[in-house]
Amino acid sequence: QVQLVESGGGLVQAGGSLRLSCAASGRAFSSYDMGWFRQAPGKEREFVATIKWNGARTYYADSVKGRFTISRDNDKNTVYLQMNSLKPEDTAVYYCACSTRGMVGYVTRPYEYDYWGQGTQVTVSS
Secondary structure (H helix, E strand, O other): OOOEEEEOOEEEEOOOOEEEEEEEOOOOHHHOEEEEEEEOOOOOOEEEEEEOOOOOOEEEOOOOOOOEEEEEEOOOOEEEEEEOOOOHHHOEEEEEEEEOOOOOOOOOOHHHOOEEOOOEEEEEEO
């Protein structure tokens, strides 16, 4: 069982930055791929970024590439999402997710993740 708790959301002006954190329980955190998703009102949950278990590889949605950075600290059981140059269209609830399946490729689909956090609201004003 893995529990995930996100923090760091808030209200920011367009062009600003936020850093989201996701603290995970469990000693096997360093073995799991992690991801960030987001969901805006009336829209489906969409993939944002993922990082492999050892932090060696990352992958981003085209909409955030070059602006967002995913990272992890396995000693602290924490994954981060640094968000720069924020736009109003980035407004959403952001979710942290954990995949325990040991997939070889990038984990980008919601059904490939086994555990989810409760979400943190990010609002970008224009």
